[in-house]
Amino acid sequence: MNDDLSQRHSAFRFHGSWLEFARIAFPNLLLSIVTLGIYRFWATTREREYLWSKTDFIDERLEWTGKGMELFVGFIMAFLLIGLPLIVIQLISQGLIFRGEAILAAAMTLMMFLLLFYLTGVAYFRALRYRLSRTYWRGIRGGSDDPGFQYGLAYMWKSVVGWLPIFLGVPWSMISLWNAMSFGPHRFSASAKWKPLMKRYLLFYLVPFLVFIGAVVFGISMAASGGTPDTLGSTGMAAGAIFAIVAVLSFYLFLPLAALAYYSKYFRLAVGGLRLHNLEFDFRARAPDWILFFLANMAIVICTLGIGYIFMPYRNWKFFVDHMEAYGEINIDDLTQSETVVAKHGEGLLDAFDVGAI
Amino acid sequence: MSAFFDAWHYDGKSAVRRKVEVQIIGAQFFLLETERRHGPFAFSDIEYVTHKDDADVYGLKAADGWRLMLSGPVPTDLNAMLPARRNYGGWVDKLGFGKAAVAFTLASAAAIAVVLLSPQWLAPLIPSSVDEKLGDALVGDFGGRFCSTPAGDAALKKLVASLDANPDDLQVEVAKIDMVNAVALPGGNVILFDGLVKQARSPDEVAGVLAHEIGHVREKHVMQALLRQMGLAVVLGGIDGNSGALVNNMLSMSYSRESEAEADAHSMKALGGANISPIGTASFFDRLSEMDGSANSSTSDNGIAGYMSSHPLSRSRKDAFEKSIVKGKNYKPALTPAEWTELKTMCTQDRNAKSGFGFDFN
Structure with missing residues (x-):
């Protein structure tokens, strides 16, 4: 029983409608408000149940089997294990500053920062693991047996190395966590190459300099043409004003554009480098698609005075599924149940750090 | 005893999709394929998983990935044995949306009131x-x-x-x-x-x-x-x-x-x-x-x-x-x-x- 994917249009298809999603999102919003936000764990679960169930992979819908209670327990655990100690440490370091032990207080703050940094890496890992272990397709789920503690260390040093000379370590560490994940009996392997990213990456970091150089060139040419804005009169003043506006605009316009261009390439390479047994993946969204996507998101949120924000999970998921591709073969008989452990708590850590991924 | 045709089944061990008939015997049931019989399974072990397209999906306790998917009109005798659908989550489904929203509002107001007022009584203690x-x-x-x-x-x-x-x-x-x-x-x-x-x-x-x-x-x-x-x-x-x-x-x-x-x-x-x-x-x-x-x-x-x-x-x-x-x-x-x-x-x-x-x- 083999499915040849190459003959199909796309292995992933999304059948949801935003009207149906609204019937989930609005009651969710109301319940979240009247429970002081506690319902949001169940709200997230309901939204995922809907989005997953409207997503076709080949010939069967995905299934989200996570529970709101799991997310809630994860949040409580993160609060007790991390939130409370942080509050205590903050109190102590405040006391230390009062007592004039500024260096000791600084050391404690640094330790706290390192710990949070480490836990952020662990949190990313656990969140992906949780999501895979709750995603079923044809009764088979994903998961990982790795607790993610080592990934936390790898995340730390790769991020630090990445920050110093080139920023590429961050995406590198982000994608490498897929290597510990599996679906059914098969392991994911991530082997994205990063060299093609360099140009986009440099573009992102060059934008501020390019704007600055532009300003310098403009200033020099003004001086060379024999006039300060004073002698040029009102036209010169106007030109200067227009230029200043353009410079500021271009900074706020080009920087996000360059970031999106970089991110789109990163995402394409990352997904393109991902393999699961005989399956290969592809992400077809290019920079213009991302830009349109983000502009539309912003327009929706702004035009609805913020209420449109509740549709963002829907928009994100639809964008993701619409552009996902898979090639290769799946042997249904070989695809047996995952033997990874299933954690009983959800994405508490990630939730506590507020670093939401797709 | 009744037979029921429109059901799909995954056993949770492999990804093979099976077309089955549900055969009810008291509080238990079998799933019949052309050449195989799965079960018996107890209805008390069945739990509601999710709603998928036009089908309700049920799982089996302690059987990872086991699925029974029912679509179309479900016979009443089978329906009576199956667990209730879950929509908002446990408490809200039991109370109904409106009542639950009111109850949550009152509970939240009470919680905030306690937090705002109790320090006055707790502080002297x-x-x-x-x-x-x-x-x-x-x-x-x-x-x-x-x-x-x-x-x-x-x-x-x-x-x-x-x-x-x-x-x-x-x-x-x-x-x-x-x-x-x-x-x-x-x-x-x-x-x-x-x-x-x-x-x-x-x-x-x-x-x-x-x-x-x-x-x-x-x-x-x-x-x-x-x-x-x-x-x-x-x-x-x-x-x-x-x-x-x-x-x-x-x-x-x-x-x-x-x-x-x-x-x-x-x-x-x-x-x-x-x-x-x-x-x-x-x-x-x-x-x-x-x-x-x-x-x-x-x-x-x-x-x-x-x-x-x-x-x-x-x-x-x-x-x-x-x-x-x-x-x-x-x-x-x-x-x-x-x-x-x-x-x-x-x-x-x-x-x-x-x-x-x-x-x-x-």
Whole structure:
């Protein structure tokens, strides 16, 4: 029983409608408000149940089997294990500053920062693991047996190395966590190459300099043409004003554009480098698609005075599924149940750090 | 016994999709394929998983990935054996959406009310030893920033003794920090910042502010505020990020004003008992509100903002102090001119006291 994917249009298809999603999102919003936000764990679960169930992979819908209670327990655990100690440490370091032990207080703050940094890496890992272990397709789920503690260390040093000379370590560490994940009996392997990213990456970091150089060139040419804005009169003043506006605009316009261009390439390479047994993946969204996507998101949120924000999970998921591709073969008989452990708590850590991924 | 055709089944062991018939035998059932029979399974082990397209998906307890998918009209005898669908989640489905929303609203309001009101009752229950230890841990010697001269200490002691009946359980100090501010901390610690003392035009002004801070101590505001803040942090922890912090600030702010009024009342009473004119305190507030908004041009560059931010000023506060003046009463200055000079110059005289906060944040 083999499915040849190459003959199909796309292995992933999304059948949801935003009207149906609204019937989930609005009651969710109301319940979240009247429970002081506690319902949001169940709200997230309901939204995922809907989005997953409207997503076709080949010939069967995905299934989200996570529970709101799991997310809630994860949040409580993160609060007790991390939130409370942080509050205590903050109190102590405040006391230390009062007592004039500024260096000791600084050391404690640094330790706290390192710990949070480490836990952020662990949190990313656990969140992906949780999501895979709750995603079923044809009764088979994903998961990982790795607790993610080592990934936390790898995340730390790769991020630090990445920050110093080139920023590429961050995406590198982000994608490498897929290597510990599996679906059914098969392991994911991530082997994205990063060299093609360099140009986009440099573009992102060059934008501020390019704007600055532009300003310098403009200033020099003004001086060379024999006039300060004073002698040029009102036209010169106007030109200067227009230029200043353009410079500021271009900074706020080009920087996000360059970031999106970089991110789109990163995402394409990352997904393109991902393999699961005989399956290969592809992400077809290019920079213009991302830009349109983000502009539309912003327009929706702004035009609805913020209420449109509740549709963002829907928009994100639809964008993701619409552009996902898979090639290769799946042997249904070989695809047996995952033997990874299933954690009983959800994405508490990630939730506590507020670093939401797709 | 009944047979039912429109069902799909995954056994959870492999991804093979099986078309099955459901055969019900009492509280159990079998799944029949053309050549195989799966089961028996107990209906009591069946749980609702999700709704998928036009099918309801059921799972089996302790069988990872086991699925039974039913679509179309389900026979009533089968339907009666299956667990209820889940929509919003346990409690909301049991109560119904409307009732649950009302119940949650009431519970949330009650939780916030408890957190806002209970510190008033809880604060007095906290033993004073805990309060003192907390104060010691927090304040200590304030990093050597307390100013001390024999004459200045004596003047301060006299001032405190005239304003409070039990001056021994108060630790009042002047700190060498150039801010117009004063704080009450746990353990009866009251700290006057040197900036405030220097800026005051008479000892009566300092007496009013000091009595106000002592009021916070005597009315147990300090412990109340701590408990309230902690309670709100827990209750509003469910709301993510900014909205929670915003609500938290708003609620603790409104509490602040209430206790400020109480501390003011305490201050006026103490001033009256000590025969000190409240006019000095009134003019102090008046000057502060005039300086509000023009802090940049004022003489002390970092002075006013501190007191303003923690002590909301209003004309009514100044008026209250003015109204508390009893006409014809024979007020006397809080300190003699010599004592006042000693107190005002205490931090300048004490060269051992460290200044500032240990690091520059200006």
